[in-house]
Structure formats: structure tokens, C-alpha cells
Amino acid sequence: MRRKVNQAINLSDYKDIWVIGEQREGKIHPVTTELIGEAKKLVEGTANQVMVVIAGHNIEAEVEKLLYYGVDKVYYINSPLLETFSTDGYSKAIAELILEKKPEIVLVGATSIGRDIGPRLAAKIGTGLVADCTKLEIDPSDGKLLQTRPAFGGNLMATIICPINRPQMATVRPGVMKKAVHEANAVGVVEKISPTLKDEDIVAKVVEMIPSGKKRINLTDAKIIVSGGRGIKGPEGFDLIKALADKLGGEVGSSRACVDCGWIDHMHQVGQTGTTVRPVVYIACGISGAIQHLAGMSDSDYIIAINTDPEAPIFKVCDYGIVGDLKEVIPAMMEEVDKLKAFEL
Amino acid sequence: MKIIVCLKQVPDTNEVRINQETGTLIRDGVPSIINPDDKNALEEALRIKAAHDCTVTVLSMGPPQAKNALKEALAMGADEAILLSDRAFGGSDTWATATVLAAAIEKVGSYDVILCGRQAIDGDTAQVGPEIAEFLNIPQVTYAKKIDFKDGKAIVTRYTETGDYVIESKMPVLLTAIKELNVPRYPTVKGILNAYSPGSDNIKVWGIDDLTIDATQIGLKGSTTNVYKSFVPTKSKTNEMIDGLNGKEKAAKLIGKLSDLKLI
Ligand SMILES: Cc1cc2nc3c(=O)[nH]c(=O)nc-3n(C[C@H](O)[C@H](O)[C@H](O)COP(=O)(O)OP(=O)(O)OC[C@H]3O[C@@H](n4cnc5c(N)ncnc54)[C@H](O)[C@@H]3O)c2cc1C
Numbered sequence: 001m002r003r004k005v006n007q008a009i010n011l012s013d014y015k016d017i018w019v020i021g022e023q024r025e026g027k028i029h030p031v032t033t034e035l036i037g038e039a040k041k042l043v044e045g046t047a048n049q050v051m052v053v054i055a056g057h058n059i060e061a062e063v064e065k066l067l068y069y070g071v072d073k074v075y076y077i078n079s080p081l082l083e084t085f086s087t088d089g090y091s092k093a094i095a096e097l098i099l100e101k102k103p104e105i106v107l108v109g110a111t112s113i114g115r116d117i118g119p120r121l122a123a124k125i126g127t128g129l130v131a132d133c134t135k136l137e138i139d140p141s142d143g144k145l146l147q148t149r150p151a152f153g154g155n156l157m158a159t160i161i162c163p164i165n166r167p168q169m170a171t172v173r174p175g176v177m178k179k180a181v182h183e184a185n186a187v188g189v190v191e192k193i194s195p196t197l198k199d200e201d202i203v204a205k206v207v208e209m210i211p212s213g214k215k216r217i218n219l220t221d222a223k224i225i226v227s228g229g230r231g232i233k234g235p236e237g238f239d240l241i242k243a244l245a246d247k248l249g250g251e252v253g254s255s256r257a258c259v260d261c262g263w264i265d266h267m268h269q270v271g272q273t274g275t276t277v278r279p280v281v282y283i284a285c286g287i288s289g290a291i292q293h294l295a296g297m298s299d300s301d302y303i304i305a306i307n308t309d310p311e312a313p314i315f316k317v318c319d320y321g322i323v324g325d326l327k328e329v330i331p332a333m334m335e336e337v338d339k340l341k342a343f344e345l
Numbered sequence: 346m347k348i349i350v351c352l353k354q355v356p357d358t359n360e361v362r363i364n365q366e367t368g369t370l371i372r373d374g375v376p377s378i379i380n381p382d383d384k385n386a387l388e389e390a391l392r393i394k395a396a397h398d399c400t401v402t403v404l405s406m407g408p409p410q411a412k413n414a415l416k417e418a419l420a421m422g423a424d425e426a427i428l429l430s431d432r433a434f435g436g437s438d439t440w441a442t443a444t445v446l447a448a449a450i451e452k453v454g455s456y457d458v459i460l461c462g463r464q465a466i467d468g469d470t471a472q473v474g475p476e477i478a479e480f481l482n483i484p485q486v487t488y489a490k491k492i493d494f495k496d497g498k499a500i501v502t503r504y505t506e507t508g509d510y511v512i513e514s515k516m517p518v519l520l521t522a523i524k525e526l527n528v529p530r531y532p533t534v535k536g537i538l539n540a541y542s543p544g545s546d547n548i549k550v551w552g553i554d555d556l557t558i559d560a561t562q563i564g565l566k567g568s569t570t571n572v573y574k575s576f577v578p579t580k581s582k583t584n585e586m587i588d589g590l591n592g593k594e595k596a597a598k599l600i601g602k603l604s605d606l607k608l609i
């Protein structure tokens with residue numbers, strides 16, 4: 001099935017934007033609605049439609065939910081051989097459909113599953129793939145997809161195009177694109193597809209699933225870190241820090257002062273003699289902002305500081321600062337997050 | 346058993362700095378290292394070698410100086426090292442890189458396990474491994490954190506965000522390593538002496554003429570993707586103090602802003 005780079009194809013045969021929907025154990029992964037939101041943005045003002053492909057078995061009810069996000073069509077590839085995830089089965093079934101229907105753009109979530117199946121699909125089809133994009137745009141001059149992504153650990157951004165092969169494929173970082181709006185009425189339709197899969201096609205088989213139990217702390221990969229400093233006043237202060245971190249799906253960090261006091265393990269220390277972190281959001285609570293602490297977190301995308309002292313140096317390097325008592329501010333933040341979540345599906 | 350490890354030499358990105366005027370990477374004086382995930386891949390190969398009777402071949406595509414990475418791999422205990430180096434390979438994207446590596450693997454011939462790192466820290470794409478597997482038409486298991494062999498099959502625990510999958514695969518199979526897989530060893534003194542002793546030229550170098558390869562599929566011209574532009578991300582701090590009557594009001598404003606920015 002593998003095609004060559006110079007596909008020598010007629011580019012105008014290709015239309016529509018496809019989202020490769022991700023489901024795990026029968027539940028749709030949130031990145032799917034983010035990709036739909038982005039795809040809808042990209043088709044605005046064009047004749048292209050937004051379609052979702054989802055592979056699985058006996059998940060009709062879950063698949064129908066996607067129609068309420070304004071997609072024009074869902075291709076539901078249904079087979080008992082697709083009940084559990086396999087790179088072999090999923091990539092074969094999806095690649096066949098892509099080759100048949102010729103979408104112009106294909107978006108895949110850059111999850112650990114999407115980044116497994118994405119390159120396999122691209123290699124099967126014979127097209128390029130741009131990994132872990134954080135921004136997508138259509139070039140108004142020639143309609144090509146401009147795919148922007150970080151490289152060199154975020155030190156450099158690159159915008160990449162796939163000029164002569166189709167479809168143009170990207171994996172898209174979860175949590176970056178805005179979710180599609182849930183609408184009251186479904187517009188599109190679900191089209192069921194029976195793949196030409198055989199048992200022998202699936203060589204690498206999942207034989208067991210082990211749900212993750214206790215979470216290990218992983219500051220380097222964390223997207224959100226809530227850190228406590230001496231201003232939390234004692235070891236029990238970390239209960240509050242942890243509560244906020246859990247609510248935001250983040251990890252707990254600490255200044256060295258708290259580690260030295262024995263309030264928390266050194267594993268959590270951020271800074272020159274601790275871990276260097278670069279999360280999307282770093283929330284410093286009761287941390288003065290000594291240079292050795294800043295050395296480990298100043299590359300965070302967004303820094304938020306909560307401190308009672310308006311002169312604290314941390315406010316000089318933050319994006320948003322709150323002068324206030326963390327014991328009052330943190331519980332109020334958690335209440336607000338709850339209110340937000342109440343609106344979500 | 347025979348194991349092939351694909352290993353890339355990369356600049357240590359912790360040391361990479363950007364020239365703010367030109368917006369380009371300053372590579373001068375930046376040390377080159379074996380890509381960290383690839384070191385885990387090599388370590389695993391050496392552990393399998395110790396437990397089963399097998400040989401370990403390391404492959405790297407890159408400029409002549411990538412020999413240093415291969416020397417280090419030999420010093421750690423690899424049996425054979427091959428550098429894929431040719432002007433024609435320059436400018437390759439993941440498609441073209443995987444095409445060259447797959448052709449080299451075919452030339453090496455028989456193999457049971459191919460180990461790659463999950464991703465290289467310069468490009469962070471994590472695509473080369475799966476693309477090689479597709480080109481060789483063999484199964485893959487990515488994000489491997491534990492590897493065993495039983496009854497001629499590979500039993501691999503692979504990470505996902507929501508829990509691990511245990512995957513059973515026939516061989517040959519391509520696996521990509523994450524850092525949870527193991528802790529890489531240091532080269533032994535004997536290994537260093539063998540690998541670096543003067544006159545020991547123990548690294549084979551293959552160019553395009555040594556491989557059975559379609560020249561239109563490699564290098565800059567054979568690449569499916571092109572860099573259209575690159576730029577330095579602007580990280581200016583907003584530096585906004587949030588006002589309000591009390592902590593509650595400020596907290597509400599803050600969460601509103603974070604939500605608007607899609608950060609939470
Ligand atoms: C060689 C060396 C290496 C070091 N390495 C590190 C390192 O890796 N990491 C690190 O963090 N430090 C490091 N340090 C220590 C560093 O210099 C600082 O001492 C430390 O970071 C201070 O921690 P802190 O901000 O929690 O405490 P403090 O400086 O005591 O600050 C506490 C802050 O909390 C605020 N506060 C008090 N009560 C409240 C309240 N109720 N609500 C909100 N705010 C409140 C105060 O206004 C104050 O700003 C290092 C020092 C040296 C010399």
C-alpha cells in the first residue's frame with residue numbers, strides 16, 4: 001500500500017478535513033472534541049466539511065455523541081477486531097479509508113496512542129506528518145496547511161508544510177486547541193464502515209490493561225505545577241497546594257525552604273539545586289522568588305504568583321500576580337474551577 | 346537473537362541557546378550527546394544480550410562526527426556499529442530518515458528486535474521508529490517501559506496516559522524506548538580502551554551506493570515535509586497585577602483569565 005513521496009496525484013481530488021477520533025476502552029478521548037473545534041475553524045469560509053473517523057466495536061452510542069459537536073459526518077469503523085486497541089488493526093482500517101476517500105487534511109491527537117498510530121498511517125499512505133503541532137493555519141495564498149510546532153525543547157518554533165503529498169497530516173498537542181461547542185441538535189450522520197480486517201493482520205496484541213494506580217511525581221513533563229514556599233507556614237500547607245494541583249490536573253512543586261524544613265520530599269524541589277521545570281502554568285504560592293528558585297522555573301509559559309508581600313521579587317517575573325493570603329486565595333480559586341467544570345460536558 | 350539499535354547524535358538541548366538577533370540556534374560549543382531515549386534503547390539491548398545469546402548492532406545516520414556517538418555505544422558494549430553518512434542523506438525529514446534506516450536494516454539482514462528511542466530531543470517527533478516499522482512491514486510497540494521474551498514472543502509493557510498496556514508480539518518487532526525502561530550504564534574502562542584505542546577503526550560507514558534505495562525518496566528532495574520558517578517563541582511576561590476587593594474576587598478574575606487563555 002505504501003506510496004512514494006512524489007505521489008504524482010491530482011491535488012484537487014482531495015477535500016475535507018478529517019479528525020481521527022480517539023477512544024479508549026469505549027470512551028471518547030477529550031482531544032477528539034479539541035480537534036473537531038480546530039477543524040471547524042480551518043474549514044470556515046471554504047466548501048470543505050469536517051469528518052471524524054472512529055474505530056472500535058459496539059460503541060454506537062458513544063460515537064453518536066460526536067454529532068452534537070457540529071461535525072458533518074462520522075465514519076464509524078466497526079469490527080470485533082477493533083474492540084481493543086492495536087496499532088496493526090487501527091492503522092490498517094483507517095489507512096484504507098483515507099486512501100479511498102481522499103481527505104485533504106487529517107488531524108490526529110498527539111497522545112501516546114495518536115503518536116503511535118499517526119506515523120504508521122502516514123507511512124502506509126505515503127505522506128508527511130508533522131508532530132505535536134501547537135498551531136494550525138491555512139495559508140490564504142495557496143490553501144496549504146501551515147503547521148507550527150516547538151523544537152529543541154521549545155527553544156525554537158518551526159512552521160512546516162507538506163507541499164506535494166496528500167493528505168496533509170498533523171498530530172496536535174492535547175489541551176492546546178479550543179474544544180468544539182456542544183450543540184443542541186445533531187446535524188451530521190454516522191456512516192458505518194466494515195473494514196477488510198483479518199485476525200492475522202493483528203500481530204502485536206494487547207493482552208492486558210493495567211490502569212495507572214498511584215501517580216508518580218513527574219515535574220519535568222507536568223503541564224501545570226502548583227508550588228508552595230515558606231509562606232504556606234508548615235507541612236500541612238501542602239494539603240492546600242495539593243488540592244489545587246489535583247483540581248487542575250497538575251503536580252506539586254516546592255521551594256528549597258520547605259524542603260530544608262522537612263515539610264516535603266526533595267523530589268518536589270524546583271530550582272537551581274532541584275528540578276528545572278518548564279510547564280505551561282506555574283503557580284508560585286508563598287514563594288519570594290529568590291534567584292535560585294527562578295533559575296528552575298522562569299521558562300514556564302505562564303507564571304502566576306500569590307504572595308502577601310507586594311514587593312516580593314516573584315512579582316517581577318510573573319504573568320499574573322495576586323497580592324493576598326494564599327489561605328484565602330487558593331480555596332477561592334478552587335471554587336471558581338468547580339464552577340467552570342460544571343459547564344463542561 | 347540479533348538486535349539492531351537506531352541511535353541519533355543530538356545537540357544537548359539544555360545547552361542550546363538562541364541568537365536573539367538572527368533567531369537561529371547557536372550550536373558552537375554545544376556538546377553533542379547520544380539522544381537520551383536512544384541510550385535507554387541501547388541499554389535494553391545490552392541487557393537482552395546479557396540474558397540471551399545475541400549480538401547488538403548500532404546504526405546511526407548523520408554527519409561524520411556522529412562516529413563519536415557510535416564509539417560511545419561500542420564502549421558501552423555494542424558489538425558492531427554502522428554510520429550512514431552521505432551528502433545525499435542531508436536535509437532528510439522523518440520519512441526520508443526512516444527510508445535510509447530501513448534500507449540499512451535490510452542490508453544488515455536478519456534481525457529479531459529493532460530498538461529505537463521514543464523520540465529525539467532535537468525534533469521531538471517520535472515518528473522515525475513507527476515509520477521504519479511500516480517500511481519493513483513489521484509490528485511495533487512504542488513507549489516501551491518493560492520488555493520480556495517468552496516462547497519466541499516479545500512481551501512489552503507500553504505506557505499510556507491512562508494506564509499501561511501489556512502487548513504480545515511476534516518477532517521481528519520494532520520497539521521504542523522511554524526513560525522508564527532502565528538506567529543506562531556507563532562505558533567500562535575496557536570498553537573505552539577497545540572503542541577509542543588509536544588505529545581501531547571499528548565503525549563501518551555506508552553511503553548511498555551501499556544501500557538498495559530509491560534516491561528520489563531521501564534527502565531534502567525526498568522529504569515529504571519542508572520547514573517553511575522558524576522563529577524564536579516570544580516569552581514576554583504579561584506582568585499584570587490582578588486587583589480586586591478581596592482574595593475571592595482576585596481569584597475569580599485569575600481563573601477567568603486562565604480559562605480564556607485555555608490554560609485550564
Ligand atoms: C546554593 C544555593 C542553592 C539554592 N537552590 C535553591 C533551589 O534549587 N530552589 C529553591 O527554591 N531555593 C534554592 N535556594 C534557596 C533560595 O535562596 C531561597 O532561600 C528560597 O528559594 C526561599 O524559599 P521561599 O520563597 O519559599 O521562602 P521565603 O524567601 O521565606 O519566602 C516566603 C514568601 O511567602 C510569602 N508569604 C508569607 N505568608 C504568606 C501567605 N499567607 N500567603 C501568601 N504568601 C505568603 C512571604 O511574603 C515571602 O515572600 C538556594 C540557595 C543557595 C544558596
Ligand SMILES: Nc1ncnc2c1ncn2[C@@H]1O[C@H](COP(=O)(O)O)[C@@H](O)[C@H]1O
Nearest residue numbers: 351352406461462464465470471472473
Ligand atoms: N538519524 C538517525 N539515525 C539513527 N536513528 C535515528 C535517527 N533519527 C531518528 N532515529 C531513531 O528514531 C527515534 C525517533 O526519532 P524522531 O522521530 O526524530 O523523534 C530516535 O530516538 C532514534 O532511535
